[in-house]
Amino acid sequence: MDVAAKLNEGREYHRQGRLGDAGRCYQAVLQADPDNVDALNLMSVLAQMAGDNTMAAQLAWRAIQLQPDWAAPYVSFGNACQAAGDVARAADAFQKAVTLNPEQPEAYINLASALNELGRHAEAVKMAVEAIVIDSSLPEAHNTFGNSLAGMDSPEEAIEAFQKAVYLRPDWDAPWFNIGTALAAQDKHDEALAVYRRSIGLADAPIKHYNLANSLAALGRxxxxxxxxxxxxxxxxGYVDAHNNLGTTLKDMERLSESEACLRAAIELAPDSPDLHWNLALTLLMQGKWADGWREYEWRWRMPTFLPFARDFGRPQWDGGDVAGKTVLVSAEQGFGDAIEFCRFVPLLAARGATVVMECRAGLKRLFATLAGVERVVSPGDEYGAFDLTVPLMSLPHRLQATLADLPAALPYLAVPDAVASFADVAAQPGLKVGLVWAGGASRRDNSQRSCRAADFAPLLDVPGCRFFSLQVGPLADQIADLPGIVDLAPRLGDFADTAAAIAALDLVISVDTGVVHLAGALGKPVRVLLSKPSNGFLWMLGMADSPWYPGVLKxxxxxxxxxxxxxxxxxxxxLVALAGR
Structure with missing residues (x-):
């Protein structure tokens, strides 16, 4: 057999896409010449295309051993390793190929791809640029360059690179999909929809429908x-992320039993997924299923968003056992509103015989000094003193085995402390005195959804017999300019103790879902909470015009x-017309 002729015959079949015929030619060559590096490398390419990454790597590695100064088998070996998930070894192989043949753009492109997968985006940019310099007509080079820029949080520049790839090869689905992803990263979801659909039309794939769904969900569709x-x-x-986001979407559509079933089924597939357990917790708690809900809520400490707040105080965590005679540090977590809502559980811990040290953010320190059952209140930077055990505040319902039926809801459970700002002038005003809040803290991801605008309150301002006062603080407090005649109390609110004093001087508080709602409720002051749809305030549950958390005062x-x-x-x-009339 003429080995060279058979090898060329295989290459021709390979170019024509007749891969079975090509493979038979390469096998014939290897039967005649087992050390033929060309045939070994080309068989490696075919094996990798067929999904047999182990065989592909073995064939390429054999070619490397026989001819270690040839770049091509390093590329083949790298491709097989990357496809098998061994990305670090793939990057090393591609780097060797680049070193051996610095004029081969494919090796630079593949190296950039591997570096992107390893999170080494700045290095990937350099490799992609090298490929473009060698051959700017390669759409793969521009696409990989775009992926590198996207990894460096430069989505606008990434889109330019993807668009060059599209220009060079309009029927290639990958850069279209990547443009959609870059647009979504900029919250340009309307634009992303059309691009995702274009990519799906060129080549369908589950991840494309998943990303399309994410943009639709972000738009409220x-x-x-x-x-x-x-x-x-x-x-x-088995697409776990799709199960997770479907479950969340069903929750937002208020189809809670379906959401729960979806998330539980997904947990069967991925029992250690924090995202699944976290979303299941929210769905359960929204249904009032506390026993399972609070247990699942403990998964928050494995969530990437919570990991920075997990702390080790050098003491064991209280597990719900006998605590009599022990000093327990109840540690702060999450937002102001959560702390005000959940501090009601602290007296239950004290009732079991514990001495309680209550940690909170500085803005709550004076207010929490009025909480029953607390030995001392501390904030980060204070001397905490000795304690035996610690427990995160929002783990108390789980550790106390609390149920919705025995929720401690006697009001008030907080009071206006001594030596706070005086609001006697507000209390002396005639008529129905109403405090307003239109926006929550800007650090919350869902703040724009749960907040309204100050101008939305304008229809209330001409209700006869009402006087309105702003309790809004923070960067959106200046929207008060849209509400003529309203009195701004923000300059007098140094912390939540001052806010408590202001609320005590009012007759009613109206607020979107913020800490002020919980403060008014904890003080026993009538309050109206304005909830967006969907609402992430899972403890308000569904279909209720009141709340067991603040019975008799909150609507x-x-x-x-x-x-x-x-x-x-x-x-x-x-x-308001009815209340002011009375």
Whole structure:
């Protein structure tokens, strides 16, 4: 047999896409010449295309051993390693190929891809640029350059690179998909939708429906998002992220039993997924299923968003056992509102015989000094003194085995401390005195959804017999300019103790879902909480106009459809007219 002729015959079949015929030619060559490095390398390429990464790596490695100064088998070996998940070894192989043949753009492109996967995006940029310098007509080089820029949080520049790849090869789905991802990273979800659909039209894949669904969900188009998640799951039943986001979407659509079932099924696939357990916790607690809900809520400490706040105090955590005679540090976590809502559980710990040291953020320190059962209140930077055990504040319901039926809800459980700002002038005002808050803390991811604008309160301002006062603090407090005649109390609010004094001087508080709602409720002051749709305030549950957390004082006003604040304020105006008339 003419080995060279058979090898060329195989290459021709390979170019024509007749891979079976090509493989038979390469095998014939290797039977005649087992050390033929060309055939070994080309068989490695075919094996990797067929998904046999182990065989592909073995064949390429044999070629490398026979001819260690040839770049091509290093590329083949790297491709097989990367496909098998051994990305570090792949990067090393591609780097060797680049060193051996610095004029081969494919090796630079593949090296950049591996470096991107390793998170070494700055290095990947350099390698992708090298490929473009060698041959700027390669769409793969521009696409990889775009991926590198996207990894460096430069989505606008990344889009330019992806667009060059599209220009060079309009029928290639990958850069279209990457443009969509870069647009979504900039919250340009409307633009991303069309690009994702273009990519799906060129080549379908579960991840494309998943990303399309994510953008639809971000735009509040939940029914369409649900449909796309389900398509992704039809194509890839084990797609855990799609299960997770479908479960979250069903929760936002208020289909809680379906959400729970979806998330529980996903946990069967990925029992150690913190995201799944966290979202299941929210769905359970929204249904009032406390026993399972608070247990699942403990998974928060494995969530990437919570890991920076996990702390080791050098003492064991209280596990719910006998605590009599022990000093327990109840540690702070999450937002001001959560701390005010959950501090009600601290007296239950003291009732079991514990001496309680209560940690909180500085803005709550004076207020929490009024909480029953607390030996001392501390903030970061203080001397905490000795303690035997510690427990995160929002783990108390789980450790205490609290149920919704025995929720400690006697009001008030906080009081206005001594030596705070005086609001006697506010209390002396005639008429129904109403405090307003239109925005939560800017650090919350869902703040724009749960907040409204100060101008949304305008329909209330002409209700006869009402006087309005702003309790809004923070960067959005300047929206008070949109509410003529309202009195701004923000300059007098140094901390939550001062805010408590201001609330005590009022008759009613109206607020979006913020810490002020919980403060008013904890003080026993009538309060109206304005909830967006969907609402991430899972403990307000669904279908309720009041709340077991603040019985007799709190009423919930919910958007009937997403974004519909006018209907909420129309109902609120009618209530104010009645209250002021009385």
């Amino acid at each position: 939940l029914s369409e998002a649900e449909a796309e998640y389900r398509i992704a799951l039809e194509q890839a039943p 919930i006003l919910r958007q009937p459809v997403a974004g519909d604040w006018p209907t909420v304020f129309a109902g609120l105006r009618a209530e």
